[in-house]
Amino acid sequence: MLWSPEAQELKRRLQARDAVVGVVGLGYVGLPLAVEQARAGFVVLGLDDNGAKVEQLNRGENYIPDVDDEDLRTLIASGKLEATTRYPELGRADVILVAVPTPLTPNKEPDLSYILSVADRIRGILRPGQLVVLESTTYPGTTDDVLRPVLETSGLRVGEELFLAYSPERVDPGNPVYQTRNTPKLVGGSTEICGELAALFYRQSLTDVVRVASPAVAEMAKVFENTYRAVNIALVNEMALLADRMALDVWEVLEAAGTKPFGIQIFQPGPGVGGHCIPLDPFYLAWKAREYDFPTRFIELAGEINLKMPYFVADKLQAALNAVKKPLNGSRVLVLGVAYKKDINDPRESPALKVIELLEDRGAEVMYHDPHIPVLRPQASYGRTARSVELDAGRLANLDAVVITTDHTAVDYELVAEHASLILDTRNIMARRGISGPARIVKL
Numbered sequence: 419m420l421w422s423p424e425a426q427e428l429k430r431r432l433q434a435r436d437a438v439v440g441v442v443g444l445g446y447v448g449l450p451l452a453v454e455q456a457r458a459g460f461v462v463l464g465l466d467d468n469g470a471k472v473e474q475l476n477r478g479e480n481y482i483p484d485v486d487d488e489d490l491r492t493l494i495a496s497g498k499l500e501a502t503t504r505y506p507e508l509g510r511a512d513v514i515l516v517a518v519p520t521p522l523t524p525n526k527e528p529d530l531s532y533i534l535s536v537a538d539r540i541r542g543i544l545r546p547g548q549l550v551v552l553e554s555t556t557y558p559g560t561t562d563d564v565l566r567p568v569l570e571t572s573g574l575r576v577g578e579e580l581f582l583a584y585s586p587e588r589v590d591p592g593n594p595v596y597q598t599r600n601t602p603k604l605v606g607g608s609t610e611i612c613g614e615l616a617a618l619f620y621r622q623s624l625t626d627v628v629r630v631a632s633p634a635v636a637e638m639a640k641v642f643e644n645t646y647r648a649v650n651i652a653l654v655n656e657m658a659l660l661a662d663r664m665a666l667d668v669w670e671v672l673e674a675a676g677t678k679p680f681g682i683q684i685f686q687p688g689p690g691v692g693g694h695c696i697p698l699d700p701f702y703l704a705w706k707a708r709e710y711d712f713p714t715r716f717i718e719l720a721g722e723i724n725l726k727m728p729y730f731v732a733d734k735l736q737a738a739l740n741a742v743k744k745p746l747n748g749s750r751v752l753v754l755g756v757a758y759k760k761d762i763n764d765p766r767e768s769p770a771l772k773v774i775e776l777l778e779d780r781g782a783e784v785m786y787h788d789p790h791i792p793v794l795r796p797q798a799s800y801g802r803t804a805r806s807v808e809l810d811a812g813r814l815a816n817l818d819a820v821v822i823t824t825d826h827t828a829v830d831y832e833l834v835a836e837h838a839s840l841i842l843d844t845r846n847i848m849a850r851r852g853i854s855g856p857a858r859i860v861k862l
């Protein structure tokens with residue numbers, strides 16, 4: 419393995435930790451990553467197109483719950499970390515990490531526009547001796563077949579003067595145990611030397627770095643991780659649909675199955691699948707597989723079942739109201755929790771938004787309460803601004819139903835059970851809290 423002078427110089431800088439690290443995209447992946455690299459001793463330059471975020475960061479103000487406020491303030495004050503919107507400043511970075519969104523187009527095709535926009539804007543400032551690492555979740559082949567050609571229009575050759583790798587983010591927002599620092603990190607280099615340099619870089623800040631043969635192996639592993647979740651969540655959701663038909667308690671069935679000490683991982687049924695990963699990433703693989711005449715039926719079926727769940731929730735509520743001779747049309751309903759999962763403040767792709775839309779379409783008067791989301795702004799799946807209402811005895815007593823769509827910890831479920839008349843619990847939180855009434859509680 420022949421190390422070019424540029425590769426040797428970069429290796430030295432990484433080992434001495436006097437390399438400058440650029441992080442493009444300062445969201446729930448990029449900011450924790452930037453903080454981790456700065457804590458490891460690198461000078462870090464964060465880059466984001468959102469000027470307000472950049473100003474907020476440069477004032478030492480944090481906006482990502484998984485980042486410690488004090489850590490950020492200290493790193494900004496010490497000059498170890500700074501943010502900018504100006505791409506030319508990345509010219510001084512020895513390492514450039516790219517953590518930008520990889521959404522889907524309206525007809526569920528990969529949207530690489532963010533990655534391509536970054537590639538187009540950095541290729542002009544690339545210089546010999548830089549390492550570029552893509553972290554965004556994407557289909558196998560993106561790094562070598564899409565990103566590499568754009569970067570090489572700079573005239574720099576990957577593996578000689580320029581180094582390229584893929585290392586998927588594995589951030590589980592809100593996870594109290596696994597954060598950026600202690601989550602094993604896959605690294606696949608476009609060439610052997612690229613892989614060596616990328617692994618060396620991450621080893622300076624993370625506890626467990628796993629080298630794989632190529633970017634495509636790492637890309638495929640990451641998409642598989644999220645496909646695994648989407649398929650298994652869909653499986654328990656299908657069990658919930660079937661158990662409902664059979665008048666069985668799916669939660670009891672799954673709890674029983676979960677007593678098996680080996681060979682099973684129990685997922686939980688719910689109102690649907692939200693977030694910016696699980697509903698989207700598997701379709702990156704499905705799209706790529708079509709190029710090989712390969713129908714990924716598990717992915718399509720999982721998507722179909724998970725998308726059914728908000729409709730099932732609306733039907734369940736309609737039936738529960740019907741049992742007390744109340745039409746859903748005209749009923750006052752409180753949706754409890756609009757974040758896509760518990761104890762976070764992110765409503766993206768949240769199934770609760772679809773539930774609200776369906777209930778309103780069926781004539782219900784819907785309001786929401788979410789302790790982490792005081793204001794719900796218009797977004798892809800939700801057309802207007804709404805404000806979280808307070809949970810109080812008077813309001814609860816004046817409702818026809820409460821639908822628990824997100825099982826946030828910071829909610830007074832006893833108060834809800836005390837004053838509401840009907841609760842549709844799509845997360846089984848009431849049973850988990852040992853609450854059985856006096857409200858009538860219907861489970862998914």
Ligand code: SAJ
Nearest residue numbers: 588589590591651685686687688691692693695696758759
């Ligand atoms: N959900 C269920 N039942 C379950 C688990 C989840 O209905 O048993 C729902 C959640 O309520 C949520 C959605 O699925 O709406 C996604 O849940 P998630 O826990 O996968 O949440 P994400 O997308 O924030 O995080 C995932 C990471 N989660 C875990 O590994 C636990 C991981 O797959 C990725 O690191 C991350 O997406 C990503 O960035 O790709």
